[in-house]
Amino acid sequence: MTWAPLLLSLESATIAMIVSLIVGSGLALLLQWRRLPARDLVDAIVSAPLVLPPTVLGYYLFSALGIFGTTFVFNFRGAVIAATVGSLPLVVRTVRVGLESVEPNLIAAARTLGASPARVLATVTLPLAGPGIAAAAMLGFARALGDYGITQVVASAHFEGIGIPYTSPASIYMYDQFIGGHEDAARAMAIVTTILGVTILYGANRLTRRLYHRG
Amino acid sequence: MAELACTIELARGAEFALAVELRCPPGITCIMGASGSGKSTVLAVLAGLAVPDRGRVAIGDDVWLDLDRGIDLPVHHRRLAYVFQGLALFPHMTARHNVEYGMHHVPRLDRPTKARELLARLGVGHLAERKPRTFSGGEAQRVALARALARSPKLVLLDEPFSALDRDLRIQLVDLVRELARELAVPILHVTHSVAEARKLADQVVRLDHGKIVASGRADDVLRGMTSFDE
Numbered sequence: 001m002t003w004a005p006l007l008l009s010l011e012s013a014t015i016a017m018i019v020s021l022i023v024g025s026g027l028a029l030l031l032q033w034r035r036l037p038a039r040d041l042v043d044a045i046v047s048a049p050l051v052l053p054p055t056v057l058g059y060y061l062f063s064a065l066g067i068f069g070t071t072f073v074f075n076f077r078g079a080v081i082a083a084t085v086g087s088l089p090l091v092v093r094t095v096r097v098g099l100e101s102v103e104p105n106l107i108a109a110a111r112t113l114g115a116s117p118a119r120v121l122a123t124v125t126l127p128l129a130g131p132g133i134a135a136a137a138m139l140g141f142a143r144a145l146g147d148y149g150i151t152q153v154v155a156s157a158h159f160e161g162i163g164i165p166y167t168s169p170a171s172i173y174m175y176d177q178f179i180g181g182h183e184d185a186a187r188a189m190a191i192v193t194t195i196l197g198v199t200i201l202y203g204a205n206r207l208t209r210r211l212y213h214r215g
Numbered sequence: 216m217a218e219l220a221c222t223i224e225l226a227r228g229a230e231f232a233l234a235v236e237l238r239c240p241p242g243i244t245c246i247m248g249a250s251g252s253g254k255s256t257v258l259a260v261l262a263g264l265a266v267p268d269r270g271r272v273a274i275g276d277d278v279w280l281d282l283d284r285g286i287d288l289p290v291h292h293r294r295l296a297y298v299f300q301g302l303a304l305f306p307h308m309t310a311r312h313n314v315e316y317g318m319h320h321v322p323r324l325d326r327p328t329k330a331r332e333l334l335a336r337l338g339v340g341h342l343a344e345r346k347p348r349t350f351s352g353g354e355a356q357r358v359a360l361a362r363a364l365a366r367s368p369k370l371v372l373l374d375e376p377f378s379a380l381d382r383d384l385r386i387q388l389v390d391l392v393r394e395l396a397r398e399l400a401v402p403i404l405h406v407t408h409s410v411a412e413a414r415k416l417a418d419q420v421v422r423l424d425h426g427k428i429v430a431s432g433r434a435d436d437v438l439r440g441m442t443s444f445d446e
Contacts, residue, residue, distance in 0.1 A: 109303035111290040112262050113317035114366060123316075127307050 005173035006192060012076060012169060013144035016083035020140045024091030025133065032099050047089045054149020061085060061154050078155035079169050083144035091140040098132015099125065135207040142200040145193065147171060217275025219370055219402040223260050225267040233426035239402040245413040245434065246406045248423035254406045258372045262297050263290035274369045295370040296363030300378065302355050304347040310334055310358045311343040317366040333361045337391070353384040364395065371403040377412065389415045410441045
């Protein structure tokens with residue numbers, strides 16, 4: 001039994017959470033813009049990872065990243081990218097809930113008080129959407145931590161002939177231990193990742209509730 | 216002393232076409248009308264929060280909107296004060312920070328002092344470091360007025376600001392607004408349903424019905440014989 005896969009998962013989920021929060025907040029703001037051309041289409045594309053089979057997503061990513069040889073596949077970088085893509089739609093949707101919870105009158109008031117759109121965003125919109133953004137970060141982290149399908153296709157080192165020394169993330173390690181008959185190790189990893197995931201979701205739920213009961 | 220002159224035509228997306236021509240000298244103009252008569256839309260166009268199909272808005276020689284000439288000054292470049300129906304105080308900021316928010320024309324270091332002075336002037340100096348969730352209705356109203364006035368506005372828009380207050384508080388605030396109007400000497404557009412409020416406040420009254428002006432002129436003349444607006 002080794003905890004290295006869990007540490008690797010925590011590390012990749014943290015990076016994935018930061019990237020998906022930055023990109024996801026930008027996409028959420030873009031999708032809030034009513035005059036965005038083909039807004040529904042952009043929304044559908046951003047949300048696609050929620051409904052596509054993870055293996056299909058993994059295949060697309062693998063095909064796209066494979067252009068760069070093994071720079072972004074079969075390694076930690078690939079695991080981070082896979083986890084980021086998996087968590088992105090969840091982050092976008094949760095940030096949007098946070099943005100939509102900000103009363104339009106507060107934004108209008110800030111504008112009539114002479115604030116530029118950038119100042120309104122920095123001083124009113126984002127601070128008031130804060131609990132939603134924090135919940136998005138937590139959900140994104142939890143989703144990244146639990147990713148299996150996309151990571152398996154993009155970052156698994158089990159392909160014949162690759163031969164790159166690489167530690168699998170927790171989800172893949174747990175599956176390998178289970179298939180290999182090491183049930184104790186599989187169970188321990190399953191319990192720890194479950195506790196982590198549920199704790200994070202609990203925190204996200206508390207933040208989301210705060211968002212709805214604010215004021 | 217600059218007068219507000221505006222013409223607004225707006226048909227798209229509305230239940231009825233709005234066609235309004237207003238001239239408001241410094242002082243209080245009450246805009247009255249049933250719900251959905253277009254009162255708030257007029258204010259939104261003046262503030263730049265809504266764009267009409269055709270229109271012109273000018274304060275003296277300062278043109279904010281002239282669609283025929285391609286002029287449409289962004290909201291944040293229009294020097295106005297807008298008190299919203301729900302007040303729209305920023306809940307994450309103290310009263311002082313709310314008031315300082317619009318003080319772009321005041322040097323940064325002077326803003327806290329000026330904001331405190333303004334809050335004290337409106338009788339809510341003790342709330343300076345408190346957040347809006349702890350304010351009573353009347354206190355929130357005074358802080359919202361202080362914030363609006365902190366911009367040194369050329370135009371003041373009040374969208375039913377007293378609608379949620381009880382009678383005694385209304386009377387106090389009506390007196391306060393009259394006093395401020397004398398000091399500011401700018402056009403103040405006050406949307407209200409209350410004939411009693413309009414009698415106390417207004418220098419002139421404009422009545423709207425389905426997007427059209429049905430009566431306008433000196434308050435005494437327009438309000439004569441009216442006991443409640445819906446009659």
